[in-house]
Amino acid sequence: MAERDGGKPAGVAHGSVKRLPALAARQPSIKDIARLAHVSHPTVSRALQNSPLVNAETAAKIRKIAEEQGYRASAVARGLVTRRTRTIALLVTMLDDPFSSAVACGVAETAADRGYAVLLANAHADPERERRAIEELAERRVDGIVVTSSRVGALYLLLLKALDVPIVLVNDQYPGELVHAVTIANQEGMRAATEHLIELGHRRIAYLGDRNGYQSDAARRAGYKAALARAGIGFAPELAVEGDGRPDAEMEAVHALLRLNTPPTAVCCYNDMTALGAMRAIRARGLRVPQDVSVTGFDDLFFAAYLAPALTTVRQPMRQMGQMAMENLFKLMSGQDSAAQMKIEAELIVRGSTAKAPKREEDQA
Amino acid sequence: MAERDGGKPAGVAHGSVKRLPALAARQPSIKDIARLAHVSHPTVSRALQNSPLVNAETAAKIRKIAEEQGYRASAVARGLVTRRTRTIALLVTMLDDPFSSAVACGVAETAADRGYAVLLANAHADPERERRAIEELAERRVDGIVVTSSRVGALYLLLLKALDVPIVLVNDQYPGELVHAVTIANQEGMRAATEHLIELGHRRIAYLGDRNGYQSDAARRAGYKAALARAGIGFAPELAVEGDGRPDAEMEAVHALLRLNTPPTAVCCYNDMTALGAMRAIRARGLRVPQDVSVTGFDDLFFAAYLAPALTTVRQPMRQMGQMAMENLFKLMSGQDSAAQMKIEAELIVRGSTAKAPKREEDQA
DNA sequence: ATGGTTGCCGTACACGTGTGCAATAAGGAG
DNA sequence: CTCCTTATTGCACACGTGTACGGCAACCAT
Structure with missing residues (x-):
């Protein structure tokens, strides 16, 4: 551009000529900046780190040149020496x-x-x-x-x-x-969801887990059981089933639940994705959510509030x-x-997918 | 551990002692491997790259030692020299x-x-x-x-x-x-969705766009217009509205549509997320999807098939x-x-959110 | 004038890897 | 036995940055 060289008219031209042609191709390095500023590369390094060891106006000049040249320090070189x-x-x-x-x-x-x-x-x-x-x-x-x-x-x-x-x-x-x-709070969260169903009068409550959920599935399952125990409802092994994260497996598990002699009136799902599959399976059998079967999820994913009915779920931030x-x-x-x-802490969000348990002849807690 | 030094009992001990204590803390470097294998570090480098320049059994020995030491080449050092x-x-x-x-x-x-x-x-x-x-x-x-x-x-x-x-x-x-x-194929996809609605008898068809969609929103809007033009339906500016990606804005836009004197019987949405908001707004006014208003999306996100009704949409792979x-x-x-x-290519997936246009007195194409 | 600070800068490394080139040994041909 | 290949290896760099250390000038106090 229009900037002047400063001083040092002699010798400089010849000495730097041999590297300059390549400068256009590569990204500028700290040494290129040093040459342009007539300082050594450590000075450039320090100036760009705002080190107090370098004179204020020297630093300003260096930063200006670095800016003009579009210099960006190489994180890989820095990483090599700093070991971070x-x-x-x-x-x-x-x-x-x-x-x-x-x-x-x-x-x-x-x-x-x-x-x-x-x-x-x-x-x-x-x-x-x-x-x-x-x-x-x-x-x-x-x-x-x-x-x-x-x-x-x-x-x-x-x-x-x-x-x-x-x-x-x-x-x-x-x-x-x-x-x-x-x-x-996996356990407490699922426990709250289950207790919510119990308060609505449900007694046959299923748990639809995820066999790939490992530790979190175990904790939520424990919360489900704890709620049942506290309400004096016996744990029915046939009501605790699991999928594997794929919608097909989940839907099949729910179909099995609904074929039982006394099918559940509510399903606690491992998470919202599982609940999505569960609701679809329930509808596929001609049943309605929540009138025939209530459903709860876990996570409160973005779509939970937009479903019809909106999903009752346990919110995770x-x-x-x-x-x-x-x-x-x-x-x-x-x-x-x-x-x-x-x-x-987990927060229970009550929406439209849970309702009072339907009246049935089998009902007698 | 229990490994021996191999040979070179003299002089070596003193010379290398000053570095060895630090060896446990650092990740092993190529030089550490070289020392253990009694070769130079370039040989190690070549061996680990399966270079034909290094003797087969030397290479095998080096690889074995590298494996034992849990050696992992540093991508940052390599990146510095290879410039990639x-x-x-x-x-x-x-x-x-x-x-x-x-x-x-x-x-x-x-x-x-x-x-x-x-x-x-x-x-x-x-x-x-x-x-x-x-x-x-x-x-x-x-x-x-x-x-x-x-x-x-x-x-x-x-x-x-x-x-x-x-x-x-x-x-x-x-x-x-x-x-x-x-x-x-943004334009062709949205055109297919719009034509699908036209075939179902819809004439008042709205477009709900996204002002942050930039180029893709423009293309989809163009596809919508093209379908209308081909069917001889005039473009009604008041039916082409837009949100900004936030559900609130979308729902407000849809409410405005439904307050028109002759509201639309179908809404083409910029994408599935937009459709989620649109369906909610439609229901909030006591209308049903698809009996009163049909809705189409774009993307075919995972939840589209699981909604009730399932969403008619344009699939993007x-x-x-x-x-x-x-x-x-x-x-x-x-x-x-x-x-x-x-x-x-975009593929139209027809599901339950679109149906024949409701009969109305205003209808006369 | 001398010694000791202080401020600023350059020299000389180091980080861990890749690669051109020279060096060496081994083997074959004459 | 000597020369030429070929196979294998080491030496010496380079990549771009950070930093300990020494040097030098300027300044102050004596």
Whole structure:
């Protein structure tokens, strides 16, 4: 442009000519800036870090030149020397699961606010992919890991521990090993949903679980049982069934429930996705929700309020949980110790998918 | 542990003692492996790359030792020297939008298959965050970028172009600038949906758009108009309204439609999320879907089939689109040129949310 | 004038990996 | 036995950044 060279007219021209032609192709490096500013590259490094060790106007000049040249420090070079990549990994089973993506949203948001990048590791529920994904994380030298996959938590945590970086699990604990985790009050939440049904007069209440839910499924199931026990309702094993996350399996399980001699008048579902399948199966048999069968979910995904009838469910502040997990991870990465378990309260949201139990001749609690 | 030093008893001990204590803390480096294998570090590097330049049994020994030590090559060091990070960025407006996360799924999957990592850049629909996210990508030296955000495409593409890496847009073109993109047949798809309604006897058909849909909203709106024109139905400006992605705004727009003197008997929605809001608003006025008002969506998100009534919509193979975008990006990154525009066919899925137009006295096409 | 600060900057490393080139040994041909 | 190939390995760099340390000038106090 129109800027002048400053001083030093002699010798400089010849000495720098041999590198200048290549400058256009590469991204400018710290050395290019140093040459233009007539200083050494450490001075540039310090100036851009606002170090007090460099003269104020020298620093200003350097920053100006860096700006003009569109200089962007290489995070990879910096990562090599500082041994910190300012990158965290987000390990997810299925990213297109609304729960996972909501948590991911919270994680990504807080990470970005602190200048951390998020490496997305999608395991796709495929064991081979999961293993490879973890190997990748090792090579990438991430500073920390957030896991939103109960399956990975349960099966691969030992592999992850070998990476020797802080890990925070979301909605999953690892039995037997002390690991940092952010969880919802699974048991209390499902208990509240079940008690809500009991108050509405239901006695035959089914539980539709998810065999891939691992720890969280176990906790919710326990909450369901606790509510029954407290109300003096016996636990009927034939009413506690499970799917595997696929809609087909869930619907089949619900059909089986409704073929029983005394079918349930209400179904507590492991989560909202499961409830979606359950409601469809119920309707497929010509029954109505909630007049014939009440349904509850878990999560309060975005669509829950928009269904007809709107879904009664247990709300998880998913995005906030992602934020908390990330903040927890920051603490651990900076060397502070932090609470091993953070438990978040669950809130029952009553909507239209639950109603008073229908009158039947069999009814006699 | 219990491993022996091998040979070289003299001199070695003293010379290496000063480094060994730190070995336990650090991840093993290529030099550590080299020392244990009694070779130079370049030999280790070549052995682990299966280079034919290294003796077969030497290579085997080296690989064995590397395995035992749990050695993982540092991708950051490699990235520094090769000037390729094997990392792509996935730029998303809102990750918790089901469309985005489905595309992200496809992108992540194919990237992982080729050994590429995915850096998640969530713009959160916040201009300041978007700018910062792009700066981050520059520093991280990503090899390529996939954008699933019509807004970023429209506003920040110039910034992105400055990074000088290949870019592929999903469902968004950048008007005026030639950019690689994978898009659905927006216009044809919406036209098919509208024609479907016309065949059912509808004449007063509304279009509920999204002002943040930019290019894809414009194309779908054009498809809607084209269908009307072909059927000889005049375009009524008061029937073409728009929301902004938030359910509140959409519902308000639909309420306004239904307050018209001759309200529409059908609503074509920009996408499934919009349709969710529209159906709720319709029901809030005591009207039934589809008996009183038919509704169509766009995307065929997972919940569309599970609604009551199930949603008639235009299917986008979102995950496949993510895969195609990624494969396209691979081509570009390897220097090959590739088709600038890849257009995918859209498929109309007819379900229960559309029905024959109700008989009315005003009806006379 | 001398010694000691202080402020600022450059020199010389280091981080962990990849690669061109030279060096060495082994083997074959003459 | 000598020369030329070929196979294998090590040496010396480079990549772009951060930082401990020393040097130098200016300033102050003696």
